Amino acid sequence: MPSRSRAEIMDEEQAAEIIDYLLQAAGELDEARAAADLLADQDKDAAAISELAVKLNSELLETIVKRFPDLLPFKEFPAISSSLRWDQVRLPSSASEAQVDQIIFSVMTSRLQKTAMVIAKAMKRCEELNLEINEEIFGARIGALAESDRIDGAGDLRKWRHSEIRLKTEPAPQP
Secondary structure: OOOOOHHHOOOHHHHHHHHHHHHHHHHHHHHHHHHHHHHOOOOHHHHHHHHHHHHHHHHHHHHHHHHOHHHOOOOOOOOOOOOOOHHHOOOOOOOOHHHHHHHHHHHOOOOOEEHHHHHHHHHHHHHHHOOOOOHHHHHHHHHHHHHOOOEEEEOOOOOHHHOEEEEOOOOOOOO
């Protein structure tokens, strides 16, 4: 086996440039995965697309990150938790939009909290109330509440572990 010359070996600067491109691609693949996930229950091709996107995301980055672990800007890839939109939600007959809102607002505070934490607290509250509302419904409603400016959000709210939300704060009165 011929030995490699120094010019053929990837250095950290080259690896950083490649990782930048791979992270951009990973973000696009995650968008495709999230869109396919919405259809995966009804369409086996969509399920296959979702699986392929996950595989490509992990395999593309894994090889280079093994050699240069310090180049990755995060410990966990900020994946989309759900792409479900509120206008796509079909609430169970036992629940209303007002109940969903009441539960969400009851577990939020005026300080920023991870969206995932708020959803987990909302799910616990649902268990206490014997309501069958899943986490994707809460995620979709939180997105709608932020879009309608009823709550404050930071980051892409579809990425529950990498975004934050809080109750709207009243502006201080002007003197």
